[in-house]
Amino acid sequence: MTEVSLVSARLLLFRVGTLACAAEVDQVREILPRLPTTRIPGAPPVVAGLVNVRGTLVTVVEGWRALGAGGGRSQPQPGLPDATPPETSQTAPPPPDAPEVAGSTLIFELEPGGEGGEKGNGKKLIGFTVDEVTDMVAVGDTTLEDRGGLPGIDPTLVRAVGRRNGEKGVGSRLFIVLDVAALLGPILTT
Numbered sequence: 001m002t003e004v005s006l007v008s009a010r011l012l013l014f015r016v017g018t019l020a021c022a023a024e025v026d027q028v029r030e031i032l033p034r035l036p037t038t039r040i041p042g043a044p045p046v047v048a049g050l051v052n053v054r055g056t057l058v059t060v061v062e063g064w065r066a067l068g069a070g071g072g073r074s075q076p077q078p079g080l081p082d083a084t085p086p087e088t089s090q091t092a093p094p095p096p097d098a099p100e101v102a103g104s105t106l107i108f109e110l111e112p113g114g115e116g117g118e119k120g121n122g123k124k125l126i127g128f129t130v131d132e133v134t135d136m137v138a139v140g141d142t143t144l145e146d147r148g149g150l151p152g153i154d155p156t157l158v159r160a161v162g163r164r165n166g167e168k169g170v171g172s173r174l175f176i177v178l179d180v181a182a183l184l185g186p187i188l189t190t
Helices: 180-188
Strands: 010-016 019-024 028-033 047-053 056-061 104-110 124-130 132-138 142-146 158-164 174-178
Touching: 010 104, 010 124, 047 124, 056 180, 104 132, 104 180, 124 180
Parallel strands: 019 174, 056 124
Antiparallel strands: 010 019, 010 132, 028 104, 047 056, 104 124, 142 158, 158 174
16 A cells, blocks of 8 residues: 655544544644533534533534444444443443543634635634544554555545554554545534
């Protein structure tokens, strides 16, 4: 496979269900504990709701719904990077009115309309729920390969497939580098 170059020198690694993912650190404004959301009537199911982040209302997207990862999936799908530790099991996401919710909310800062969108309108904030933030790695410590065909995930949402520390073989830890603008950009316009 061909090597893929990324603008950012660092990637934030996180887990959505059993899927190991990464995003460029430059796009992440902050990482917050998973916050309770206020549901928006008429919003698509992928939108968990709104949260108030220091006086700014931020739309939050359910990570597992946006990626089609199936929130209740306990077994990894063949061909997809698995991030679930062997001693844990994945359960269905809690109902929206649950008092305590595990995980984190990543707050991304995006240009409206994606990378090629209109400039001058300012950056927009959008939240993305994840089960766990696992690490931050430098691209030099990671082997990135062309996204190729990944079963079970839309290839337009994936920029590359990464392998931790250049590991090869069955025991290597794979993750997908998400195209955050392609994943969350359409939600900013709805």
